[in-house]
Amino acid sequence: MYRCNSFKNLAPCSSQGVDFFAINTDAQALLQSAAENPIQIGELLTRGLGTGGNPLLGEQAAEESKEAIASALKGSDLVFITAGMGGGTGSGAAPVVAQIAKEAGYLTVGVVTYPFSFEGRKRTVQAGVLFSVFLSALEAIEKLQKNVDTLIVIPNDRLLDIADEQTRLQDAFLLADDVLRQGVQGISDIITIPGLVNVDFADVKAVMKDSGTAMLGVGVSSSKNRAEEAAEQATLAPLIGSSIQSATGVVYNITGGKDITLQEVNRVSQVVTSLADPSANIIFGAVVDERYNGEIHVTIIATGFTQSFQKNLLTDPKGAKVGGQESMKSSVPLQSLTSSSPSPSRSPARKLFF
Numbered sequence: 414m415y416r417c418n419s420f421k422n423l424a425p426c427s428s429q430g431v432d433f434f435a436i437n438t439d440a441q442a443l444l445q446s447a448a449e450n451p452i453q454i455g456e457l458l459t460r461g462l463g464t465g466g467n468p469l470l471g472e473q474a475a476e477e478s479k480e481a482i483a484s485a486l487k488g489s490d491l492v493f494i495t496a497g498m499g500g501g502t503g504s505g506a507a508p509v510v511a512q513i514a515k516e517a518g519y520l521t522v523g524v525v526t527y528p529f530s531f532e533g534r535k536r537t538v539q540a541g542v543l544f545s546v547f548l549s550a551l552e553a554i555e556k557l558q559k560n561v562d563t564l565i566v567i568p569n570d571r572l573l574d575i576a577d578e579q580t581r582l583q584d585a586f587l588l589a590d591d592v593l594r595q596g597v598q599g600i601s602d603i604i605t606i607p608g609l610v611n612v613d614f615a616d617v618k619a620v621m622k623d624s625g626t627a628m629l630g631v632g633v634s635s636s637k638n639r640a641e642e643a644a645e646q647a648t649l650a651p652l653i654g655s656s657i658q659s660a661t662g663v664v665y666n667i668t669g670g671k672d673i674t675l676q677e678v679n680r681v682s683q684v685v686t687s688l689a690d691p692s693a694n695i696i697f698g699a700v701v702d703e704r705y706n707g708e709i710h711v712t713i714i715a716t717g718f719t720q721s722f723q724k725n726l727l728t729d730p731k732g733a734k735v736g737g738q739e740s741m742k743s744s745v746p747l748q749s750l751t752s753s754s755p756s757p758s759r760s761p762a763r764k765l766f767f
Contacts, residue, residue, distance in 0.1 A: 430605050434485050436510065437502055438474045439463040452485060454478035454506060464501025468549045471505020483513050490614060491604070492519045494561070495593050499528040499546040504553035511560035520618050523561040524596050524629070525554065526589050527568040563621045563716060565629045567592055596629045599712025603666040608700035612664070616696045620662040624716035628657060632711040639709045640677035644684035647711040658688050661717030663695045670706030681711055689715070 435448030440461035443451040453461070455474020464470040475482065486492060492514040496503030507525065514521040532546045558564045569589050576585060603612050621627070632646030647665070648657050657663060667673075667681050678699055689695060694717075 431601060432489075436475075436482070436506060437463075438471065439502075450485065452478070452481055454481070454502075464505065466501045466546075466549075468501050468505035468553060471500075471502040472509055473505070474502070475506035475509035479509070479513060482510055483517070486514055486517060486519065489514070489517075489519045491601075491617075492521045493524060493597050493600070494521065494557070495524045495597060497526045497528070497589075498550035498553045498566075499532060500549070504549045508553060508556035508560055511557055515560050515562070520622060521561045521563075522600065522621065523557050523564045524593055525557065525564075525566055526593065527554070527566055527570075529569040529572075529585075532569075558626065563624045563627045563714070565596060565627050565714070567596070567629065592629075592631075595631045595712070599629075599631060599666060600664070600714060602668065602700070602712070603664060603698045606668075606698075606700050606702075608668075608698050610697065610699040612666070612696055612698040617664055620664050620694055620696055620716055621714070624662055626718065627714055627716040628660070628718070630657065630711075630713040630715070633708060635708045640680040641684060643709045643711040644681040647713045648684055648688050657685070657713060657715035659690055659718060660688075660715035661690045661693045663689050663693055663713065663715050664697070665695075665711060665713040666698045666700065668700045668702065668705055668710040668712075669708065671701060671703050672706055673701060673709060677709060681709070685713065690717070693717070 432450060433448060434450040434452055435443060435446045436452045436454055437443050437446075438453070438455045438459040438461075440453055442463070443453055455470070455477050458474050458477055459470060464474065492511075494507050494511050494514070496507045498504055498507075503525070507523070511521055511523060528546050528550055554564070554566060567589070569585075572585055572588055572592075576588070580588075600617075604614055604617060630647035630649070632643035632648075634640075634642035634646070636642055663685065665681075665685055667678055669677070682697065685697075686693075686695060
């Protein structure tokens, strides 16, 4: 599942073994999306229109179309559910889709964004009920957490830490969408791209199954010290607001061109393992693709945090920190997060659902 407004940012990453579905009540938005597999939900309820920001309508629409959603999911191994929390369809339908996937036995991962602070002033009235963007987002996150194996929440406000004064509003929202894309692509690449060090799906499942809230880190560098820089960007997770410190489960992937060296792979690994819990279950993959010559990309998913941190993340996504850490100002340049490097070729792999 992916938001139609930003689906075009993720769809170009499509590969064999990966299926993309856009779910929406809005028929017009589906037509304008880049989705090869659109699913219109709640046709009887909304008559092809949007939800007007009402998550109750989004939930009811998904319930109405449960059979269509379940049919699309059939045969999946891993289901990604990505959405922007706070709106009608994302907040209302995402937990329903997650429940369908989880009950079917698929590894289910939620990757969602939490609204910018300035979005909290928006209010929508439906049937005499006042809806708050933040309240809708928090309620949706709590519902989603109960129906996924792993939940990654990306507070949009963290983008303010890496954006400069000249960043346009439109670019900020595009950047938020791109963060979702990188997170989803990073996890799927670990499984679908054949590499020098391959990661078995069972290993990924062992780390992410019933793991609760998780943290996502992405890093890209082409500098002289690219290995260390990419690893540090990913482990500091500025878009989450905390590091991977104390994680008991870590899945990470290193991707580089033919010029990547053994020592660079080792340096990335040293940075990651030095921060994780000493007893952490750490799974990593290493992929070489000539189209990444000059660059190193590191994607990290960290799980197994304390219950207190998970609770804080669900009640205050913007302020949640491991061990009371202060939010770290990121040195990640915007261009590194919005890199449009071509996606490496992939061989046929297990079916994924987004």
